[in-house]
Amino acid sequence: MTKDLDQVFAALADPTRRAILAMLLEDDMAVTDVAEPFEMSLVAISKHLGVLTAAGLISQEKRGRVKWCKLEPDALRDASIWMQGFGQFEPVNLEAFERFLESELPDVVEGAAPHAE
Amino acid sequence: MTKDLDQVFAALADPTRRAILAMLLEDDMAVTDVAEPFEMSLVAISKHLGVLTAAGLISQEKRGRVKWCKLEPDALRDASIWMQGFGQFEPVNLEAFERFLESELPDVVEGAAPHAE
DNA sequence: TCCTTATTTAACCTGCGGGTTAAGAGACCG
DNA sequence: CGGTCTCTTAACCCGCAGGTTAAATAAGGA
Numbered sequence: 635m636t637k638d639l640d641q642v643f644a645a646l647a648d649p650t651r652r653a654i655l656a657m658l659l660e661d662d663m664a665v666t667d668v669a670e671p672f673e674m675s676l677v678a679i680s681k682h683l684g685v686l687t688a689a690g691l692i693s694q695e696k697r698g699r700v701k702w703c704k705l706e707p708d709a710l711r712d713a714s715i716w717m718q719g720f721g722q723f724e725p726v727n728l729e730a731f732e733r734f735l736e737s738e739l740p741d742v743v744e745g746a747a748p749h750a751e
Numbered sequence: 752m753t754k755d756l757d758q759v760f761a762a763l764a765d766p767t768r769r770a771i772l773a774m775l776l777e778d779d780m781a782v783t784d785v786a787e788p789f790e791m792s793l794v795a796i797s798k799h800l801g802v803l804t805a806a807g808l809i810s811q812e813k814r815g816r817v818k819w820c821k822l823e824p825d826a827l828r829d830a831s832i833w834m835q836g837f838g839q840f841e842p843v844n845l846e847a848f849e850r851f852l853e854s855e856l857p858d859v860v861e862g863a864a865p866h867a868e
Numbered sequence: 869t870c871c872t873t874a875t876t877t878a879a880c881c882t883g884c885g886g887g888t889t890a891a892g893a894g895a896c897c898g
Numbered sequence: 899c900g901g902t903c904t905c906t907t908a909a910c911c912c913g914c915a916g917g918t919t920a921a922a923t924a925a926g927g928a
Contacts (some may be wrong), residue, residue, distance in 0.1 A: 656836075
């Protein structure tokens with residue numbers, strides 16, 4: 635649906651939101667913890683998380699008084715497929731990418747450093 | 752540069768602009784011809800083309816009084832690569848992922864066969 | 869129960885994105 | 899030159915995106 639693509643791309647157009655996605659790539663996080671490294675109010679981050687949720691890029695589950703944010707990478711697939719319709723710029727060698735993943739998989743558990751973009 | 756990603760994703764967030772890109776996928780076009788199928792003014796389309804140009808997604812070359820618009824799919828590459836970091840693959844060591852990308856980047860352009868699915 | 873932590877809602881400000889119409893600037897053609 | 903086609907600039911409108919502070923809601927913990 636074209637509306638979905640609108641939302642996904644619009645969500646990705648903000649550097650704060652991309653940074654949030656990168657953080658969630660490492661682990662699920664509570665709203666407060668997501669907000670911590672940013673120099674804006676918690677309310678603003680909460681709104682960003684709302685945008686990401688509306689776009690389907692993350693999901694939020696409330697446990698107790700804490701709301702956990704989880705990456706939903708499937709939502710990127712449609713956008714990715716749309717872009718690949720342009721063919722010529724095929725992003726990465728997929729075979730090499732898979733080999734890379736296999737070699738990296740054992741390390742998955744320990745968290746990577748914060749992603750300064 | 753994160754600014755570039757901002758512009759690229761923001762440009763892609765508009766359905767009119769995506770439609771324009773799809774049209775240009777088939778052939779280079781003059782501004783007037785790009786505008787023809789849309790139900791908005793030529794000025795509006797001209798602005799959209801300006802946004803796409805600023806994002807590097809297209810280039811415009813003036814020949815005579817006609818300005819030709821050409822798709823520049825390379826600009827999509829960075830965005831596509833960024834998205835590829837998420838995909839269906841769960842937590843990955845980001846540092847290693849970036850190292851991987853750097854090693855792969857030089858090869859990206861050549862040999863990029865269309866991704867038939 | 870009272871206090872604190874976690875998060876959202878409400879109300880608001882400001883700037884920019886996307887559209888309009890009208891006018892201007894260039895390039896071709898008779 | 900005069901007219902016409904192509905495209906941009908200028909001025910404007912409107913709504914929404916992204917931020918703020920202050921207050922409300924919800925869930926633990928002492």
